[in-house]
Amino acid sequence: MGEPEAGLSGEQLGAYFALMEVGSLLQYAVDEHLRTAGDLSYVQFQILARLVDEPEGRLRMTDLADGMVHSRSGLTYQVGLLVKRELITRSPSPDDERSVIVTVTGAGRELFARVLPGHVDDVRRLLFEPMRDGDLAALSGVLGRVREHMRATPPRSAKPRPGRNRAG
Amino acid sequence: MGEPEAGLSGEQLGAYFALMEVGSLLQYAVDEHLRTAGDLSYVQFQILARLVDEPEGRLRMTDLADGMVHSRSGLTYQVGLLVKRELITRSPSPDDERSVIVTVTGAGRELFARVLPGHVDDVRRLLFEPMRDGDLAALSGVLGRVREHMRATPPRSAKPRPGRNRAG
DNA sequence: TATTGTTATACTCTATAACTATA
DNA sequence: TATAGTTATAGAGTATAACAATA
Numbered sequence: 001m002g003e004p005e006a007g008l009s010g011e012q013l014g015a016y017f018a019l020m021e022v023g024s025l026l027q028y029a030v031d032e033h034l035r036t037a038g039d040l041s042y043v044q045f046q047i048l049a050r051l052v053d054e055p056e057g058r059l060r061m062t063d064l065a066d067g068m069v070h071s072r073s074g075l076t077y078q079v080g081l082l083v084k085r086e087l088i089t090r091s092p093s094p095d096d097e098r099s100v101i102v103t104v105t106g107a108g109r110e111l112f113a114r115v116l117p118g119h120v121d122d123v124r125r126l127l128f129e130p131m132r133d134g135d136l137a138a139l140s141g142v143l144g145r146v147r148e149h150m151r152a153t154p155p156r157s158a159k160p161r162p163g164r165n166r167a168g
Numbered sequence: 169m170g171e172p173e174a175g176l177s178g179e180q181l182g183a184y185f186a187l188m189e190v191g192s193l194l195q196y197a198v199d200e201h202l203r204t205a206g207d208l209s210y211v212q213f214q215i216l217a218r219l220v221d222e223p224e225g226r227l228r229m230t231d232l233a234d235g236m237v238h239s240r241s242g243l244t245y246q247v248g249l250l251v252k253r254e255l256i257t258r259s260p261s262p263d264d265e266r267s268v269i270v271t272v273t274g275a276g277r278e279l280f281a282r283v284l285p286g287h288v289d290d291v292r293r294l295l296f297e298p299m300r301d302g303d304l305a306a307l308s309g310v311l312g313r314v315r316e317h318m319r320a321t322p323p324r325s326a327k328p329r330p331g332r333n334r335a336g
Numbered sequence: 337t338a339t340t341g342t343t344a345t346a347c348t349c350t351a352t353a354a355c356t357a358t359a
Numbered sequence: 360t361a362t363a364g365t366t367a368t369a370g371a372g373t374a375t376a377a378c379a380a381t382a
Contacts, residue, residue: 023191130317138306143186149298
């Protein structure tokens with residue numbers, strides 16, 4: 001860019017672009033692998049990963065939604081696809097009749113286990129191969145801080161969500 | 169994750185997830201701003217940015233496609249939308265009758281200039297605010313290396329592109 | 337009245353393949 | 360024959376709003 005950009009230094013701008021490109025390429029590669037290896041979207045993979053990581057293999061829809069960028073309806077859609085393939089099941093929560101509990105099935109665990117090695121391998125090849133140990137530590141440090149900051153920062157300032165009163 | 173993951177250390181896995189989350193959140197925030205402030209998709213913003221950055225404000229479709237993840241038809245689609253809004257124009261290349269030259273209009277430059285400050289501000293607030301100078305340098309170093317590596321690595325190994333013979 | 341979740345709907349974006357035209 | 364680009368088409372994904380049910 002030829003101009004000062006009124007707010008970002010050249011190095012900042014470069015880092016920003018690099019981050020976007022790396023994120024985009026990684027996402028693309030990983031997405032394609034998951035699609036090919038297991039006919040899974042990245043979101044579906046994340047859902048399975050979250051569930052498998054859970055001690056009992058189950059989570060409420062709301063908890064599943066936490067940390068995912070998507071809308072509720074989007075989650076319902078993706079969960080619906082996984083249910084159709086019998087990789088997960090849906091059942092009403094005993095505690096709260098409004099809630100829905102999502103549980104990984106054996107088939108779900110199997111598919112996840114089958115897909116994970118290639119996934120991890122892709123990530124290692126693309127992301128970590130060109131790194132030195134110092135890089136990893138540095139990256140973890142920075143990204144951890146940034147992530148915390150982003151989580152604490154309201155992503156959309158002008159979107160009060162209809163039907164929900166936020167104090168302020 | 170509770171397991172060794174056969175290929176990635178815990179720290180690597182953490183860094184990978186952090187990268188994906190940060191990239192995703194940043195993309196989301198920036199996307200929303202561009203949409204609100206200028207009714208632009210991120211791809212459209214990138215197209216404008218590329219053109220504005222060019223000395224004469226113009227580029228061939230093929231050059232524009234370089235570095236973008238998308239298919240040709242996807243680019244045609246996005247370019248078509250910008251043309252409809254008269255933010256860019258399309259004209260045949262004098263050098264090569266097959267090529268199409270895309271040029272930013274005054275309106276395109278204006279919109280880009282109007283949208284850029286907020287864009288940059290978002291990036292600064294979300295990405296750089298929680299950083300120290302050491303962080304920036306570290307991030308630039310790592311991401312630069314990773315980006316080079318990714319560019320050199322064929323993203324999709326099993327996709328020879330129909331109608332094109334690659335040596336090897 | 338607030339929360340949880342689903343559904344209907346519309347829309348955006350992307351990719352594949354077929355096609356035209358020029359080199 | 361290879362390259363540049365468009366178009367037709369189809370599919371995936373997302374979001375909004377309306378809805379139902381429980382707390």
